Amino acid sequence: MLDIAYPSALGLVALGVLGFYSRKRYIARCRIRVVLADAKASAMVRHTESEGVVTLHDVLHAECPSLTNPELAYMVPTPFLATGLLQTIYAAVQVRQRNTESDIAYEREMLVMADAGTVSIDWLVDASLDNRDAPIVLMMAGVGGSSREYRVRALAKALACSPAKLRVAVVNHRGAARTPITSPRPYDSGFTEDFRTTVKHIRAANPHSKLVGIGYSMGANILTKYIGEEGTKCMLACAVAVCCPFDVGVSSTAVNESNLLNNHVFQPMVMRILMRAIKRASHLPLDPTWNLDVERIKKATRLNELEKEIMVKICGNKDVDEYYDMASSTHHVDNIDIPFLAINSLDDRITPSIGIPTDKFKTNPNIALALVPHGGHLGFLTGVPPRIWFIQPIIEFVSAVVK
Template sequence: MEGCRIKVLSTEAKASAIVRQTKSEGVVTLYDILHKECPSLTDPQTALMVPTPYLATGLLQTIYATLRVRRRDSLSDVEYDRELLVMADGGTVSLDWFSADKDDQNQIQPIALIMSGVGGSSQEHHIRVLAKSLACSAAGFRVAVVNHRGTARTPITSSRPYDSGFTEDFRTTVKHVKALYSSSKLVAIGFSMGANILTKYIGEEGTRCPLACAVAVCCPFDIKVSSAAINESNLLNDHVIQPAVMSTLMRAIRRASHLQVDPAWNLDIERIQQAQRLSELESELMVKISGHRSLDEYYEQSSSANLVDNIQTPFLAINALDDRITPPQGIPTDKFMANPNISLALVPHGGHLGFLTGIPPRIWFIKPIEEFVSAIIR
């Protein structure tokens, strides 16, 4: 069991940031939240992630999670109400809303914003499970899944796609939701690339961030490290990850073919259409559209690791040590020991967005996310 124990990195108790102060509780710090209200992360008896016996490696965890991404079961049977949100440049994102009791929505009900990784959407199994879990929790969250441009059948109304460092769509979405529900506390959870966008956003916002807290799962803090891992030629990438990601992105590109492309981008359309791997698409499309001079500069400017020091919002990152897509060498662990507002849960097993435990496999990270966000807004 020792090999399955969770390790949490944060500042010491005396240095931890104050989350709230009330007459009944006194001063409550981030350290208090983690060690008193998140047993899944810190309790010596329960802070374990024991992988499903037949999914003992990160590779198997990742493949299994990818193959069951569309699975429907009693834990994920949610029906969304869709809202379309138009950005300043004419692009469109969609918000898929879910609440356990649609007849009991009020202006103070807490709201959880969830954002998927590249090519993902509200329809992924782990996102539907999390949405239902948060909505049915004691806190009773109203959930809004933020679908990136062109995903989940969101209309494509701008030739500018989303990318790893593009935070403006999420910033606009947060402002929109906050304007609609000004009395509601907002929390946010991001997965993979969505975790990088979320982390970068709260770092950019600093003290202005309107979120009560944020959770990043499998965050690729260093995009260059993660890109090297995902573009390496191996069984996982060549036959699972790259085909899944590229098919989604290329489908969106084809759907956007009727839109006028900015001549200033100087895109090689033929090269984009013939791209076989994500790095090829990034170098021709993302680099030019975002105005960077090279792929390395795009990776550097898109990496949320650069902004972790600026985070002023209670923040929890969950990363697996056997994740081949966002490997641990890209995690800025030293920064989690220095910034009193942030914490990092290192999980020995889990792969990329797997974290599957028990028989039949269930998703381990659902419980610690629910514990953390519920404790922060209490």
């Protein structure tokens, strides 16, 4: 009897030790890697009598523990969402969920553009935010997204409840979240004019408030491109881009591949939203110079079909490759002149890591890149029940810059 029990106990101990070290190695592989310029070259974020010169490097290493503290800078996925594919699918399926972390209300403002197009601005309603000069966060969702998304609502509430007490306004793209469609010109991956006009409008109405930009996916690309285009004239105090498809061509190739995620989740979801918007805009007269093939548009089943037939022609590009190049924010990263944080996942199938201009983050002293091993596309879900990891580092970064 003792002869039988002894190896069994030894085996259990061995399995326990093996499990401990396996888990330790797994967690080590979940470490966040931050890419930015050398400490000596890092750009100044603020200068006070008590602190002296505080650089972007200082902010990240002293005030953003979720990104740089050796004990805390990990994004360990929820156990049943251990891959980027599972993270992405879960985030997409749960995009409209509501809980105490996301239960908020908005007040809507409409803003008409120069071409008669309309965007809506959904302001977070919070009676506790009585400081009209408090910093204002402007958020933008990705293609087909809006202020209704769980990740947008959860971050909005967390920002408002943070010690910085930030005001939040979500900028909805044309036609999104039941925004009236009043112009035949749709939004697209590289169209920055609507956001530029919105920033000017909010700045004029709130001259003493610092403005912050946060973008998700395509909204992150628009935000990044806008900041680079503005350069030293940018009105934002800082910005955060989550899952930015810096190279739109790389991202388009990825999302148009035939696979489980694209065929059954991403493409059907996005196409359903876009085709509904196209139907809502059918009463508006088209610019004859666009020469759009309406029947081909109606029969489109993939996102790149709409890009070829609509965006290439409307933007005046010779082909889809030229459109992708024009729309890509990667060409504008070098020109960013404000504190800027990008958060990207290395297992993102929608915005693959091959499209991230990592080297540019080593040379521009104003920008930083947080690379997360296992976050999928707009997932970054950790713990049980799943919670969004990137909310905390965004609060840390924004609060440190605008204080």
